[in-house]
Amino acid sequence: MSVAYARQEEWSIPQLYHLPAAKLDPFLNKLKENYTLIGPVVKGKEFVFAPLSDPGELSLHYQTTLLPPKKVLHLPFEVLFSFHEDQQIIETAQEQQQQIIFGIHPCDVHAIAILDKAYTAEYPDPYYIAKRRNTLLVALNCSEPGENCFCQSLGTGPELKDGYDLLLTDLGNGYLLEVGSPRGRELVQVMDLAPAPRVAMVEKQKVLDNARRKFQKKLNTQDLPGILEENFRQPIWEELMHECLACGSCTMVCPTCFCYNVVDKIDLNLKSGKRQREWDSCMLLEYAQVALGHNFRKDRDARVKQRIYHKLVYYEPQFGTLGCVGCGRCIHTCVKKIDITDVISRLRGE
Amino acid sequence: MFNPFKPERAIIKDIIKETTDTTTYTFSFLDEGVRREFRFRPGQFNMLTIFGIGEAPISISSNPAEPETFQHTVRHVGNVTKFLSKMQPGDIVGIRGPYGTGWPLDVLPIKNLLIIAGGIGLAPLRPVIHEVIDRRPEFGQVEVLYGARTPAELLYPAEYEAWRQAGISLLLTVDAVPSGTAWEGQVGVVTDLFRQMSSRPGETAVFTCGPEIMMSYVVKGLLARGFKPEQIYVSLERRMNCGVKKCGKCQIGPKFVCRDGPVFAYAELLTLPEEVLGGAVR
Ligand SMILES: Cc1cc2nc3c(=O)[nH]c(=O)nc-3n(C[C@H](O)[C@H](O)[C@H](O)COP(=O)(O)OP(=O)(O)OC[C@H]3O[C@@H](n4cnc5c(N)ncnc54)[C@H](O)[C@@H]3O)c2cc1C
Ligand code: SF4
Numbered sequence: 001m002s003v004a005y006a007r008q009e010e011w012s013i014p015q016l017y018h019l020p021a022a023k024l025d026p027f028l029n030k031l032k033e034n035y036t037l038i039g040p041v042v043k044g045k046e047f048v049f050a051p052l053s054d055p056g057e058l059s060l061h062y063q064t065t066l067l068p069p070k071k072v073l074h075l076p077f078e079v080l081f082s083f084h085e086d087q088q089i090i091e092t093a094q095e096q097q098q099q100i101i102f103g104i105h106p107c108d109v110h111a112i113a114i115l116d117k118a119y120t121a122e123y124p125d126p127y128y129i130a131k132r133r134n135t136l137l138v139a140l141n142c143s144e145p146g147e148n149c150f151c152q153s154l155g156t157g158p159e160l161k162d163g164y165d166l167l168l169t170d171l172g173n174g175y176l177l178e179v180g181s182p183r184g185r186e187l188v189q190v191m192d193l194a195p196a197p198r199v200a201m202v203e204k205q206k207v208l209d210n211a212r213r214k215f216q217k218k219l220n221t222q223d224l225p226g227i228l229e230e231n232f233r234q235p236i237w238e239e240l241m242h243e244c245l246a247c248g249s250c251t252m253v254c255p256t257c258f259c260y261n262v263v264d265k266i267d268l269n270l271k272s273g274k275r276q277r278e279w280d281s282c283m284l285l286e287y288a289q290v291a292l293g294h295n296f297r298k299d300r301d302a303r304v305k306q307r308i309y310h311k312l313v314y315y316e317p318q319f320g321t322l323g324c325v326g327c328g329r330c331i332h333t334c335v336k337k338i339d340i341t342d343v344i345s346r347l348r349g350e
Numbered sequence: 351m352f353n354p355f356k357p358e359r360a361i362i363k364d365i366i367k368e369t370t371d372t373t374t375y376t377f378s379f380l381d382e383g384v385r386r387e388f389r390f391r392p393g394q395f396n397m398l399t400i401f402g403i404g405e406a407p408i409s410i411s412s413n414p415a416e417p418e419t420f421q422h423t424v425r426h427v428g429n430v431t432k433f434l435s436k437m438q439p440g441d442i443v444g445i446r447g448p449y450g451t452g453w454p455l456d457v458l459p460i461k462n463l464l465i466i467a468g469g470i471g472l473a474p475l476r477p478v479i480h481e482v483i484d485r486r487p488e489f490g491q492v493e494v495l496y497g498a499r500t501p502a503e504l505l506y507p508a509e510y511e512a513w514r515q516a517g518i519s520l521l522l523t524v525d526a527v528p529s530g531t532a533w534e535g536q537v538g539v540v541t542d543l544f545r546q547m548s549s550r551p552g553e554t555a556v557f558t559c560g561p562e563i564m565m566s567y568v569v570k571g572l573l574a575r576g577f578k579p580e581q582i583y584v585s586l587e588r589r590m591n592c593g594v595k596k597c598g599k600c601q602i603g604p605k606f607v608c609r610d611g612p613v614f615a616y617a618e619l620l621t622l623p624e625e626v627l628g629g630a631v632r
């Protein structure tokens with residue numbers, strides 16, 4: 001089973017509209033009638049994805065968010081089912097309200113495509129799929145990459161080519177709006193929008209070319225698996241072992257991390273309870289621990305390596321894609337300023 | 351939509367105390383349809399739930415020819431497994447599975463079979479022995495080397511006679527013999543049995559399961575005796591929270607032990623960057 005989002009070629013004419021800045025709020029208000037809207041909003045000095053109670057809260061001028069929008073598809077905590085004294089199992093309802101992630105950047109759209117692979121291949125995950133099927137992506141091309149962004153090196157930004165229902169590009173006086181799927185087309189139909197003039201596509205490329213010149217970080221992907229495999233026993237890992245606090249922040253903020261732990265919780269009446277899953281991290285000591293205290297990744301360098309090798313080497317054979325989309329969140333969040341792009345340049349002797 | 355995380359209810363039909371810390375349970379699914387459809391291959395495992403306590407991966411230890419009632423042999427070491435030790439026939443647990451690939455009995459053109467187990471590691475190999483006995487003419491020489499800490503900790507002693515009668519050569523060893531215990535056999539680690547075994551590399555597949563440190567010495571000893579990494583199969587234990595390639599916990603390199611394993615050819619493990627068998631071999 002795969003979660004279907006139509007590719008442009010599967011149906012006729014890609015459609016281009018002009019969404020004037022003044023029509024953004026009315027558009028959001030219209031969408032809100034039928035969908036829960038989730039978008040970037042200001043929180044302190046940062047941005048977070050949150051449900052929009054009022055379209056005015058939306059801040060499309062964000063560079064990145066603390067947590068990726070993954071959190072509305074693969075929940076940080078999720079009840080799988082409840083159980084009762086007579087050992088009956090009651091599944092939690094998997095209906096899901098229709099939601100739109102509005103203003104999601106290209107890297108995060110690519111990350112969702114990777115999660116789709118992890119959760120829908122073999123033994124499809126019904127909890128993820130129920131949410132994914134009811135989630136539309138109104139993406140926003142990046143015009144201002146953040147200081148830690150390196151999606152350009154990985155081909156996951158700043159321009160999105162695929163995987164969206166609608167795609168916005170900020171042209172200054174308003175947005176170019178491109179339709180990417182039949183469901184996206186239904187969304188635009190709630191408004192009476194004028195088609196975009198042809199020149200809008202030229203303006204879009206200008207905006208993106210300008211963005212492309214602003215990247216400060218890059219990750220050289222040439223023969224990346226080969227370089228990493230050769231360097232599994234390099235001294236750099238030992239240095240990182242001493243720097244890294246193994247706090248797990250880098251994986252918690254990563255849009256492609258999918259690992260979770262499972263716990264049973266007993267209700268106060270002691271007669272019923274529920275099984276719950278919660279995000280887990282390979283950076284934490286308990287992750288690879290089994291009974292009698294044995295631990296397969298006791299040493300911190302083994303855990304540092306697991307994260308970086310998983311992202312840059314193992315995702316490829318597992319899911320046919322790199323596991324990093326260059327969002328830069330792990331760099332931003334690390335108190336010790338460990339930087340995956342820097343680790344790779346050091347391994348390359350650059 | 352099918353929910354792979356939802357256990358099916360199963361009833362404990364019978365309990366056999368094996369050793370001081372290990373018990374064999376016979377289970378049967380309550381739902382008739384589930385019971386009828388359940389099939390497993392030697393080396394596969396189930397996820398066993400005690401509601402309110404948790405879930406643990408446990409190998410199926412009984413004969414695949416009798417899937418309507420199947421057994422798990424469990425060592426009581428932690429939350430789930432210790433709680434199970436307090437349960438009685440008639441009690442209900444949750445079970446889902448079977449998962450994993452299992453031993454390559456039908457995949458390989460195997461003539462001779464060498465089985466090497468340590469402690470609880472015999473549990474996932476017992477279905478192999480049952481199946482070999484059922485299909486005895488298809489195999490040539492079949493040899494089992496088994497080691498436990500003490501004579502009282504050997505699993506399934508009541509079956510040894512039947513195994514031998516089926517033409518399986520069984521060599522036993524124990525780490526130590528407590529005073530007052532009768533024991534005529536070998537004392538020492540399982541690799542000490544290599545001197546007595548008659549198995550040779552030609553046309554032989556080796557299946558081994560036990561603590562990783564034991565398996566690492568087994569593999570080392572076998573390689574020294576001319577066995578090839580391609581003919582040695584090991585069953586690995588890893589942390590597992592789903593059994594179905596979702597929770598990520600069991601990963602070694604690009605492999606999901608729950609799905610790509612738990613049985614791997616040793617040659618396959620050699621391709622992984624992470625050291626697997628305790629590093630004793632490399
Ligand atoms: C494929 C496979 C087959 C197996 N077959 C058998 C078998 O046939 N018989 C048998 O007896 N055993 C078998 N095992 C081992 C068995 O799964 C473990 O002994 C069992 O999971 C222990 O669970 P527990 O709840 O009793 O132990 P606990 O120690 O309570 O562990 C519960 C869970 O929490 C984890 N954990 C432990 N300590 C911590 C901590 N401090 N923080 C966070 N998490 C922790 C453990 O890794 C485990 O996943 C098998 C394992 C695998 C992978
Ligand atoms: S590894 Fe870091 S930069 Fe790459 S996708 Fe994850 S959080 Fe973003």
Ligand code: SF4
Nearest residue numbers: 257258259282307310
């Ligand atoms: S193994 Fe580590 S890096 Fe890979 S998905 Fe899981 S938590 Fe993220």
Ligand code: FES
Nearest residue numbers: 592593597598608
């Ligand atoms: S046990 Fe969850 S991925 Fe293997």
